[in-house]
Amino acid sequence: MSNASETYGEAAPEKPWLTAMVRGARGKCPRCGEGSLYSSYVKTAPQCAECGLDLSGHRADDAPPYITxxxxxxxxxxxxxxxxxxxxxxxxxxxxxxxxxxxxxxxxILPASKGALIGLQWVNKMHGFAGPDADPAADA
Ligand SMILES: [Zn+2]
Structure with a gap:
């Protein structure tokens, strides 16, 4: 029986994308899965109340309505x-x-598609999830 590091090697992802997308689709924080992603119907909370993840940097834009x-x-x-x-x-x-x-x-479907997209953005360190060391020109 092999463990996870033998199965996936050193390149194993730190953030499982499917878990983050499912948590987002359920309206939960993509990092901890406990805090609410939304402060109202599809208005994103400024940060997770449980783990403090800054949620203000997402850029879901028009993708969730398109997917919906x-x-x-x-x-x-x-x-x-x-x-x-x-x-x-x-x-x-x-x-x-x-x-x-x-x-x-x-x-x-709209909140679920927006949450899944925010989870995917968080996993891929896109936009405001990139952290303070990110290249600001990358989002331009
Ligand atoms: Zn959280």
Missing amino acids: TFLVGHITIPLALASKQLFDPPLWMQFAVWLPIMAVSAWA
Whole structure:
């Protein structure tokens, strides 16, 4: 039986990216997994209340809404088209069913996609997670 250092060698990552992304997707701090990532719906807290990680340097920007739109569209549009083919419901019923499902799905997925992206940025030391020794020109 081998231990982790034999399996992964000296180049083993200090920060497991999947763990950080899952913690972020659950709305938790990517470093400790205990503190809340958000102070409200998708407003990032300035720092983790448990470990003190400075969360203000993330740059999720437009990626979380893009990911959310991509996922919601690729899940609901095929289902809507399949329901049209199978049941041929009237147009008003399609709107009454699928628009709320799309809205609720987007509302639920957006914080998870933003948190996962912040976790990935933290693992890769991107933007404000790079630390004080980072080259400021790298983010320009
Ligand atoms: Zn933390």
